[in-house]
Amino acid sequence: MAIKILSGLFMIAHGLVHLLYITPPPNDDKWPFSLTKSWLLKFSPEILKVIGLVLMYVATVGYILFGLIIIFTKEPSAFLLWSGVFASFFSILLMIIFWNNNFVVGILISTVIMGLAIGRLLGYITNIKIF
Numbered sequence: 001m002a003i004k005i006l007s008g009l010f011m012i013a014h015g016l017v018h019l020l021y022i023t024p025p026p027n028d029d030k031w032p033f034s035l036t037k038s039w040l041l042k043f044s045p046e047i048l049k050v051i052g053l054v055l056m057y058v059a060t061v062g063y064i065l066f067g068l069i070i071i072f073t074k075e076p077s078a079f080l081l082w083s084g085v086f087a088s089f090f091s092i093l094l095m096i097i098f099w100n101n102n103f104v105v106g107i108l109i110s111t112v113i114m115g116l117a118i119g120r121l122l123g124y125i126t127n128i129k130i131f
Contacts, residue, residue, distance in 0.1 A: 062087025
């Protein structure tokens with residue numbers, strides 16, 4: 001039970017970290033969370049910000065939902081587990097589009113979460129329990 005609660009709280013915390021994109025940046029040129037500069041997309045800063053906000057909010061809400069599902073459900077349905085997959089997808093996409101070298105750990109965390117959620121989804125097919 002403690003593992004479920006800790007895992008769920010970790011998912012919620014990981015989701016909340018994405019909100020750093022909308023916090024006012026400190027007076028530091030190395031602040032990694034910017035939604036107006038992308039190495040991948042060459043749009044105006046206004047359009048980049050809209051794209052980034054959509055990705056950020058979907059990832060944040062998805063991880064919070066996934067964390068709550070882990071904590072409060074005995075056996076999450078396959079439908080609910082998809083929130084972890086989609087949250088990870090949008091999180092990874094957000095970090096790739098607005099890349100900063102500090103995001104390597106975030107990409108790894110989101111990739112592991114996606115793998116665990118997919119593994120659990122595959123468990124419905126194979127009857128193997130991952131978590």
